[in-house]
Amino acid sequence: MLNTLLLAAALSGPASFADRAALQKDLTAIAAASDGKVGVCALEALDAEPVCVHGTERFPIQSVMKFIVSAVVLNEVDQNRLKLTDIIRVKPEDISPGPQEFADMIRAKGEYPATIEELMRRSIVDSDSTSIDVLLQRIGGLAKVQEFLKQRKVEGLRIDRNERDLQSEFSGLKWQPSYAAAGKFEAAVKAAPPAQKDQALEAYLKDPRDTSTPAAMVQFLKRLAAGEFLSAASTQKLLSIMEQTVTGKDRLRAGLPQSWKIAHKTGTSASWRGRAATTNDVGIMTAPDGTTVAIAVFIADSKQSSSERGAIIAKAARAVTAAFQGNRQKS
Structure with a gap:
């Protein structure tokens, strides 16, 4: 079935948006609400210009960041430095802030033997922070992520802190080992x-660390899906895991036509004084004919x-798929 879809996409020629100016207008109106x-970009082909609102901010x-770090983990697998079946024994002192379902399991058992693949799945599907921090430590830290991005000439996207440090600094704290309890x-x-x-929130919103432009994110997504970063097997593995994401069901996924599918990752900060600092969703949307559109909101x-x-966010996805569908109906 997949090969049939890919063949149909190839025979129909490169996909593009029916009316880029109209899509730009629609996204601008959605952002204004x-x-x-709001920053949003949509990119249907690597040789095209993305349609964006605040795309370079x-x-x-x-x-x-969890799906990007997971790409680096899979690169280590491709280089035979790791195996998906390798076991990491996660201990209570390894626990990071964030969702606590996995953390509670670790505390109850005293130690939890998890495979590399399980930790990737937990970090992406459930947005578990302990899992991604453990994986970061296993691959050699943030320097390995930054090296990966530099070697692939990824610009406009930064990952500078693990979840422990990021979430602590967001609240004006410095991570302490006792916080794992x-x-x-x-x-x-x-x-x-x-x-x-108050001061920490203002600093966070101005901080260039751990940021991306929407344009850089859709380029990263498109290059990932095109197989530029990883082996075919690892690319498929990562996208397959991202398709299982359970967070943000009311975001990009809610805006998709029933015949489309999506591989995506959300990002959400804590709120302070009613201010939600960050609400994100980025991913690869796949049309019924197998062609893809990268989107970041x-x-x-x-x-x-x-x-x-x-x-x-859902309205942005709806506008992008409608623009793409309109072009398909005319072709």
């Missing part, structure tokens, strides 16, 4: 002086509800 700053990426990090955040958290510093922010 947010009280925060930097936005915090939060947990979007159940409830300790959350208690420290709650106890931090409000003025300290970032919302920074919004006081709208979670559902309102999700709806904006």
Whole structure:
């Protein structure tokens, strides 16, 4: 079935948006509905210019970094330095802030033997922070990620901190080993002086670290899907895991026509004084004929509800697929 779709896509010629100016207008209107700053880009082909709103401005990426780090992990697999079946024994002292389902399992068992593949799945599908920090340590740290991006001439995208440091600094704290214990990090955040958290939030929104432009993100996604970064097997593995993402069901996935599918990763910050610093979703949307469109939507510093922010992202996906479909119907 997949080969048939790919053949149909090849025979129909390169896909493109029916009316790029109209799509630009639609995305601009969607972005204007947010009280925060919205960046969005859509890219249908590597040799095309993306259709963007604030496409060259930097936005915090939060947990979007987890699929990028996973690409670096899979590169280590391609280079025979790791195997997907390698076991890492995750201990309570390895726990990071974020979703605590896996953390609670580790604490209950005292130690959890996880494969590289399981940790990747948990970090992407469930956005588990402990898993990605353990994987980062296993591959040699952030320097390995930065080397990967530099070697592939990826510009406009940065990953500078692990989840422990990023989430601590977001709240005006410095990570301490004691925070790995159940409830300790959350208690420290709650106890931090409000003025300290105010200052930390403002610094976070201005910080160039751990950011991407929407244009850089869709280029990364398209190059990944095209097989420029990893072997065919590893590319398929990563995209397959991203298709299973369960977070952000009201974001990009909610805007897709039923016949489309998506491989994506969300990113969401904590909120302070009603301000959601980061609400993101990025991914590869696949049309019924097998052709793909990369999309990245970032919302920074919004006081709208979670559902309102999700709806904006979904509307962007709906506008992009409609523009693509319109072109298909004319061809």
